[in-house]
Amino acid sequence: MLKGKHLTRKKKIKLLVGIILVIILSALTYFTYRQYEKTIVFQQQQNMLGISRSISRSIELFINDIKDSMKIITLDTEIIGKASLIEKESYSVKLKAFYEAQKESIDGVYIFDKDGKMVNKYPEDPKTIKNHVQANVDYVISSKKAYIANPYLDEEKNEFMLYIYEPIFSENHFKGVLSVSISLDAIYNKLIRPVKIGEKGYALVKDQYGIIIMHNVKEQVGMDVIETRKHLHPELDFKELEELIDAQLAGEEGTDIYHSYWWAESSLKKVKKLNAYTPVRLGDYFWVVALTMSYDEVQEPINRFLGQIIIIAILITIIISIFITILIKMKKNKEELEKETKYLKMLNEASERLREKEAEIYHSNKLKMVGTFAGGIAHDINNLLTPILGYSELLLMRLPKDSEYYEDVEEILKASEKGKDLIEQILVFSRNDKNITKVEQININQVTKETVKLIKTVIPKNIIIKENIQENCGYVDANFTHIHQVIFNLCTNAYQAIKHMDGILEISLRRVEGTSIKEVRKDSFYAELVIKDNGCGMDEETQQRIFEPFFTTKSVGEGTGLGLFVVKNIIDKYGGIITVESELGKGSLFKVYLPLTYAGQEYQELKEEESYVGKKILIVDDNEKVIKVLKKGLEHLGYCVVSETDSTKALEIIKYNYKNIDLVITDYMMPNINGSELAYKIKEIEKNIPIVLVSGYMDENQMDIGKDVKVDAYMSKPIEISKLSKIIKKLLVNQ
Numbered sequence: 001m002l003k004g005k006h007l008t009r010k011k012k013i014k015l016l017v018g019i020i021l022v023i024i025l026s027a028l029t030y031f032t033y034r035q036y037e038k039t040i041v042f043q044q045q046q047n048m049l050g051i052s053r054s055i056s057r058s059i060e061l062f063i064n065d066i067k068d069s070m071k072i073i074t075l076d077t078e079i080i081g082k083a084s085l086i087e088k089e090s091y092s093v094k095l096k097a098f099y100e101a102q103k104e105s106i107d108g109v110y111i112f113d114k115d116g117k118m119v120n121k122y123p124e125d126p127k128t129i130k131n132h133v134q135a136n137v138d139y140v141i142s143s144k145k146a147y148i149a150n151p152y153l154d155e156e157k158n159e160f161m162l163y164i165y166e167p168i169f170s171e172n173h174f175k176g177v178l179s180v181s182i183s184l185d186a187i188y189n190k191l192i193r194p195v196k197i198g199e200k201g202y203a204l205v206k207d208q209y210g211i212i213i214m215h216n217v218k219e220q221v222g223m224d225v226i227e228t229r230k231h232l233h234p235e236l237d238f239k240e241l242e243e244l245i246d247a248q249l250a251g252e253e254g255t256d257i258y259h260s261y262w263w264a265e266s267s268l269k270k271v272k273k274l275n276a277y278t279p280v281r282l283g284d285y286f287w288v289v290a291l292t293m294s295y296d297e298v299q300e301p302i303n304r305f306l307g308q309i310i311i312i313a314i315l316i317t318i319i320i321s322i323f324i325t326i327l328i329k330m331k332k333n334k335e336e337l338e339k340e341t342k343y344l345k346m347l348n349e350a351s352e353r354l355r356e357k358e359a360e361i362y363h364s365n366k367l368k369m370v371g372t373f374a375g376g377i378a379h380d381i382n383n384l385l386t387p388i389l390g391y392s393e394l395l396l397m398r399l400p401k402d403s404e405y406y407e408d409v410e411e412i413l414k415a416s417e418k419g420k421d422l423i424e425q426i427l428v429f430s431r432n433d434k435n436i437t438k439v440e441q442i443n444i445n446q447v448t449k450e451t452v453k454l455i456k457t458v459i460p461k462n463i464i465i466k467e468n469i470q471e472n473c474g475y476v477d478a479n480f481t482h483i484h485q486v487i488f489n490l491c492t493n494a495y496q497a498i499k500h501m502d503g504i505l506e507i508s509l510r511r512v513e514g515t516s517i518k519e520v521r522k523d524s525f526y527a528e529l530v531i532k533d534n535g536c537g538m539d540e541e542t543q544q545r546i547f548e549p550f551f552t553t554k555s556v557g558e559g560t561g562l563g564l565f566v567v568k569n570i571i572d573k574y575g576g577i578i579t580v581e582s583e584l585g586k587g588s589l590f591k592v593y594l595p596l597t598y599a600g601q602e603y604q605e606l607k608e609e610e611s612y613v614g615k616k617i618l619i620v621d622d623n624e625k626v627i628k629v630l631k632k633g634l635e636h637l638g639y640c641v642v643s644e645t646d647s648t649k650a651l652e653i654i655k656y657n658y659k660n661i662d663l664v665i666t667d668y669m670m671p672n673i674n675g676s677e678l679a680y681k682i683k684e685i686e687k688n689i690p691i692v693l694v695s696g697y698m699d700e701n702q703m704d705i706g707k708d709v710k711v712d713a714y715m716s717k718p719i720e721i722s723k724l725s726k727i728i729k730k731l732l733v734n735q
Contacts, residue, residue: 021320025313032309037302041274044298045255048276048291051195053253055203055289056278058191063164063282066105066180067146070166073098074178095122105186107161112137112177119176133163133179140165140177148283151184151213153222160184160213160221188214192289200262201293208286210245217264233268236261244275248288253278257295274298385718387629388416393721394633416718440723441475441597442483444527448509451487459495463503470510473527474596478574483594486570489563490531490590497535497588506532517577517593526576526593534587543582615732616660619643620650620678621667621694626719630665633721639728647673651681658686663728668695679711690731694719 076094099109099122111120116137136149144167151160162182168175184205192203192214205214210225223229225245230238240258247254256275261268272295280287392413399406448469456465476483487507494505508530514522538546547568571578575595582588617639621627627643634641642661644650647670654661664682668675679691690712713727 017324021317025317029306029309029313033302033306037299040302041257041295041298044293045257045274045276048197048274048293049253049255049278051197052203052276052278052289052291055192055195056280059187059205059280059287059289060282062105062187062191063148063162063182066102066182067148067164067166069098069102070164070178070180074166074168092120092122095120099123102180104190105182107181107183107186110179110181112141112179114141114174114176116141116177136163136165137177137179140167141174144174146283148285150285151207157183158218158221162187184214195291197291198293198297200297201291203289203291205280206248206288206290208249208251208288210249213287220263229263236268237270248277248290251279251286272296385416386623386626389413389718389720391629391632392416394629394636397636439477439479442478442480444473444476444483444509444529444594444596445469445471447480447483448487448507448529451484451491452507455488455491459491459505460500462500463495463498463505466504466506468506468508468510473509473511474525476527476574476594477597478594482570482574486567486592487529487531489567490592493563494531494533494535494588494590497533497537499535501535503534506530508532511596512593521595525596527596529592529594530589531592532587532589537584537586537588538580538582539584543580546580547578614640615662616640616642617728618650618653618661618664619666620647620664620670620675621645622647622670623667626667626717630719630721630724634725634728637721637725647671647675647678651678654682654685654689658682658689661689663690663692663731665692665694665724668693676711692724692727692731 073094095109095111099106108125109122110118113119116134130152132149132152136147140147146167147165149163149165151162153159154161160183162184164180164182166178168178188205192205193216195203197203202216204212204216204220206212206225210227212220212223212225215221226238226242229236237259241260244256244258247256254277258273258275259270260273261270274293274295275290277288277290280289392409395409396406396413399409452465452467452469459465491505491507495503498505508528510528512526512528514524514526517526517528546564549565568578571592571594577593579591580588581591617634619627619630619634619641620643621630622645624645627645631641631643642653644653647666650666651673654664664679666675666678670678673681675693675695679693682689682691692713692715693711694715694717712731715724715727
């Protein structure tokens with residue numbers, strides 16, 4: 001029964017997929033059809049608009065050609081040179097010759113003297129001239145300008161006549177008027193009637209007032225396009241036709257789709273039409289050339305295209321159905337094969353994960369043991385190095401520089417400082433100092449020069465180092481090792497880009513204003529470090545990704561992709577920015593900007609006479625040797641020092657004498673109360689007492705007790721008296 005339900009569900013899914021497929025194909029067919037319809041209709045409208053433009057231009061050229069011919073007649077010296085134009089045989093010959101040359105285009109030619117009296121015409125016609133002709137002649141006599149009159153309906157012929165007038169001058173003296181009459185039927189038969197626009201389509205011309213002046217149906221000539229038809233057929237809807245006529249009579253060209261009637265048919269039925277129209281500019285007037293055709297004639301090929309689309313869609317549906325059926329069968333076969341191997345694969349993966357987990361646990365425990373061991377050693381060695389460093393500094397303070405023992409003591413100090421650096425590296429390895437990274441004011445010139453000195457020992461001989469380091473660039477608030485790592489990584493990256501070629505590595509350092517750098521504070525100063533090489537360079541895509549973690553262009557095993565990522569994080573941490581410029585085959589240029597601090601300079605420039613004699617400092621440390629050397633060093637600098645090896649007793653001293661204590665220096669790892677707890681309790685008694693927390697090794701898991709305590713400064717062992725003095729001065733100045 002369950003199997004039957006499963007089959008029914010499959011059939012429903014297949015049916016649903018089929019319905020969705022039909023809907024999608026139907027929608028695609030409809031949208032394709034609509035798009036094709038729009039394209040065909042638009043193309044037909046543009047074609048009709050092109051024809052209307054051509055007709056309009058032909059009419060203008062036709063009339064301008066006649067005007068040019070008239071102008072030539074008016075300039076004939078044999079005519080205009082006569083004293084009188086009346087009944088001159090030579091003139092009659094000229095008119096006849098002109099008429100014969102233009103008889104397919106013009107209906108008659110007339111001459112009027114300067115008073116408006118007709119003196120000659122051809123062909124001869126006993127009929128008198130019409131009033132409107134005489135009015136037009138009078139207008140030309142008064143204006144002395146050529147004139148194209150509005151078409152005039154000759155009711156006897158039932159056709160419109162067009163009169164063109166050209167003034168006659170002789171030596172700037174007005175002589176008379178030359179006029180030509182043109183039958184608009186002649187223009188229509190010659191320029192418009194040959195044009196075919198579908199089976200029912202036609203072209204017509206109306207004047208600027210909406211009166212039809214040329215039409216393929218003679219009875220339509222003379223009608224007002226709207227008013228006459230409204231009078232004849234008051235029951236019909238003329239709204240869309242009126243909108244079209246309004247657009248045409250605005251004197252612009254365009255196209256339209258509208259509903260109207262075939263007026264020549266006996267039974268009027270509303271149909272859809274296409275229309276294109278263009279104005280004909282004739283002097284002060286314009287006509288409208290309009291082309292009309294049935295929308296059904298355009299629709300017919302579109303419907304044929306729809307039938308083809310439907311057939312294609314059905315074929316596509318059949319092909320897709322067959323394809324889907326084949327895919328379903330293939331999928332079933334694949335699933336059956338996958339089931340046979342899935343169990344074994346799962347066992348293999350589980351076994352592999354177990355082996356990897358065991359290896360991770362073993363490695364983690366090993367690192368933890370090494371870290372704990374290293375941290376313990378670091379603590380003891382730091383306590384041993386503190387007296388060595390302290391007494392070395394005290395001896396150098398007391399010995400004159402020309403003493404025979406001065407250099408010996410200086411070597412002891414240098415050796416102990418190297419030992420201190422080694423312990424710091426051990427702490428980094430043990431990964432237990434990550435929350436107490438020492439940030440201090442470091443001389444950017446010093447760290448740069450020391451790093452460049454190290455770089456020179458490791459780069460290949462084929463690379464030349466050029467230094468341009470400006471003196472006294474200032475101090476930055478950072479960790480010395482971090483800045484060293486930034487410079488070293490960038491230089492390493494640069495000489496690796498040069499590889500085995502002869503190359504140049506340029507290292508520059510200078511002090512710059514923030515106004516010259518984008519994306520930094522404009523009112524600050526920055527140390528600008530520039531690392532430039534002439535190596536292989538980078539393309540745009542590589543430049544966008546070089547600061548991403550694990551991104552590298554090196555071969556497998558040659559790089560981790562973390563060097564520049566670490567550089568970027570360090571620079572961001574200290575509020576700086578890094579930029580890169582590079583071009584393939586030409587090398588790369590990295591610029592690092594670190595904000596300068598003035599505190600280092602200020603403390604260097606403290607006046608010698610500024611005294612801290614009488615300032616009382618409490619030192620708390622369970623190591624008497626450390627207390628002894630710190631006490632001697634600080635007393636030598638003029639401080640009054642009180643010491644205590646028991647943190648509980650030190651707290652009692654603070655309780656009863658906190659007003660007499662100016663600063664507290666406490667070790668972190670002590671019995672009874674550790675340094676963090678002691679700092680917390682001291683701040684409860686007197687929050688304004690500055691506290692310096694010192695340690696040779698801080699276990700981050702023990703920091704929870706004092707995590708909310710705002711100690712004023714941290715210092716790691718072994719302690720250098722000179723650096724401790726700077727910290728004390730800074731805290732006492734700000735107190």
